[in-house]
Amino acid sequence: KQEVTQIPAALSVPEGENLVLNCSFTDSAIYNLQWFRQDPGKGLTSLLLIQSSQREQTSGRLNASLDKSSGRSTLYIAASQPGDSATYLCAVNTEKLVFGKGTKLTVNP
Amino acid sequence: DTAVSQTPKYLVTQMGNDKSIKCEQNLGHDTMYWYKQDSKKFLKIMFSYNNKELIINETVPNRFSPKSPDKAHLNLHINSLELGDSAVYFCASSPGQGYADSPLHFGNGTRLTVT
Numbered sequence: 001k002q003e004v005t006q007i008p009a010a011l012s013v014p015e016g017e018n019l020v021l022n023c024s025f026t027d028s029a030i031y032n033l034q035w036f037r038q039d040p041g042k043g044l045t046s047l048l049l050i051q052s053s054q055r056e057q058t059s060g061r062l063n064a065s066l067d068k069s070s071g072r073s074t075l076y077i078a079a080s081q082p083g084d085s086a087t088y089l090c091a092v093n094t095e096k097l098v099f100g101k102g103t104k105l106t107v108n109p
Numbered sequence: 110d111t112a113v114s115q116t117p118k119y120l121v122t123q124m125g126n127d128k129s130i131k132c133e134q135n136l137g138h139d140t141m142y143w144y145k146q147d148s149k150k151f152l153k154i155m156f157s158y159n160n161k162e163l164i165i166n167e168t169v170p171n172r173f174s175p176k177s178p179d180k181a182h183l184n185l186h187i188n189s190l191e192l193g194d195s196a197v198y199f200c201a202s203s204p205g206q207g208y209a210d211s212p213l214h215f216g217n218g219t220r221l222t223v224t
Binding site for chain 1: 113149150151152153154157165167199201210211212213214215216217218
């Protein structure tokens with residue numbers, strides 16, 4: 001059974017800092033891995049999707065890496081801004097998405 | 110111009126009642142999903158439909174019955190509501206075959222409270 005863990009559960013940083021969010025999964029037989037952002041009272045917004053054959057994906061200040069053999073992914077956020085404050089969820093695809101519990105990020109002005 | 114829209118946004122009801130949540134997407138996607146996010150913020154898939162056909166049906170009580178009249182709509186009907194059904198229910202869609210092979214687009218959720 002696939003299990004997804006995200007560390008840390010919460011993170012508070014000053015504006016401008018570079019940061020890394022971690023995601024680990026127990027079964028490396030995945031099709032892809034997706035990172036989402038969830039704002040309070042809102043749905044999830046897809047940030048990045050990494051196919052199992054890829055090592056990383058970039059979008060603006062976001063960079064996600066995937067090491068399938070070790071069951072790990074990281075989401076790197078450069079030059080963080082208060083608007084980045086949200087909960088970030090990692091999900092691995094084994095014909096259905098299995099989600100982690102998320103990392104709640106607070107970026108302080 | 111909302112891509113995935115759910116109604117209602119909030120739903121408060123008593124135990125034993127029957128209620129429905131509606132979902133519509135205007136993205137032209139072939140696949141739609143229902144997810145449940147519990148009080149611990151844990152998000153789990155319930156159902157997935159591809160072109161009106163059920164393709165994923167997780168271990169969900171029979172009281173939950175999805176209905177897809179066309180590929181742009183996926184409604185969720187819940188019979189005999191229980192306290193444990195209280196959660197936020199999210200509808201989502203994707204252009205793929207139904208196995209999350211492309212990014213999902215989520216609605217804003219329906220917060221169901223059963224008293």
